[in-house]
Amino acid sequence: MFMINTLRTILCTIFVLTLCSCLGVQLSKPNSMRFEEENGLLVLEAESFYKQTKTDKRRWYLIDSPxxxxxxxxxxxxxxxxxxxxxxxxxxxxxxRHNHDEKLIAGENFIDKPGAMAVLHYKVKFNNPGRYxxxxxxxxxNSEDDAVHVGLDDIWPETSMRWRTLINYEWGWSRYRRYPPKVEHKGKPHLLAYIDVEKVGKRELQISMREDGFEMDKIVLTKDKSFEPKGLGPLNK
Ligand SMILES: [Ca+2]
Ligand SMILES: [Ca+2]
Ligand SMILES: [Ca+2]
Structure with a gap:
């Protein structure tokens, strides 16, 4: 009897899989995919996170239609x-909070601590260690809608905290981070944002809110310091 039930289960599964395949139904959600780094380049759509956490005050909304x-x-x-x-x-x-004149409420419309609010989780795989x-x-x-924090496996290094865009009022690529609070930086160059990957294999990339209202389209991690994405950027792998 056990054998018959097992056989029946297997046959049913094969039938459902074949039917789905014929109908073009995707069984796994596209946003649960894992993104793989190749030749020092990792590319992922911002909307391809597989989950978000710490969403009681702020959360990420998908904008995919006018x-x-x-x-x-x-x-x-x-x-x-x-x-x-x-x-x-x-x-x-x-x-x-759109600009300096509006009230900053830490833990609500701003959070300098990484990994504390509206955390996005992405499945990634690194094949090459190094600095990305x-x-x-x-x-x-607006001036108060321009920063996030970036981390890996719940570790949020100083070098990838306070990531901020330098481009306003249009989509654009940036790779910089703010100086830590109270650090004198007038006249100094922008700090590059990077993360060091020592352990290859399956990892979890994380991005958390710093300023509410931030809009994010795509993410590229590259080992090539001279690489600069143009337009929509490289294709996803
Ligand atoms: Ca804001
Ligand atoms: Ca916005
Ligand atoms: Ca996108």
């Missing part, structure tokens, strides 16, 4: 789908 209306306060700017890679991006909302420079394609509409 008609998307998150049920929270937006920053007043329109949908920026035009020229977004993969036809989609994500935005951390609600956005209650962090390029992100972002859209900042």
């Amino acid at each position: 008609n998307v209306k998150p049920d929270v306060v937006r920053d007043g700017d329109p949908v920026h789908l035009e020229n977004a890679s993969g036809g989609a991006y994500i935005e951390v909302l609600p956005d209650t 420079y962090i390029w992100i394609r972002a859209f900042s509409s």
Whole structure:
């Protein structure tokens, strides 16, 4: 009897898989895929995270249609789908602080501590160890919508904290980070944002909120310091 039941289960599974295949149904969600680094280059769409955590105050919303209306306060700017890679991006909302004149509420519309609010999780695989420079394609509409933190396996190094875009009011690639608070940096060059990967294999890349209202389209990690993504950036692997 046990054998018959097992056989029946196997046959049913084969039938369902064949049917799904014929109908073109994808059994695994595209956003649960793992992104693999090749030749020192890792490329992933920002919207391809497999989960987000610590979302009680702020969370990331998928914007993949002009008609998307998150049920929270937006920053007043329109949908920026035009020229977004993969036809989609994500935005951390609600956005209650747009500029310096509006009240900063730590732990709500701003958080300098990485990994504390609206944490995105991506499955990645590294084949080559080394130093990876962090390029992100972002859209900042105001002075207080332009930064996130980047980490790996719950470790948030100083060199990938306070990642910030230098480009405003359009999609653009940047790879810099802010100086730590109270560090004098007037006249000094921008700090490069990077993360050192010592252990290859399956890892989890994480990005967490620093300023609400941040919009993120695509992420590129590269070992090549001279590499600069253009336009929509390299294709995903
Ligand atoms: Ca903001
Ligand atoms: Ca925004
Ligand atoms: Ca995208």
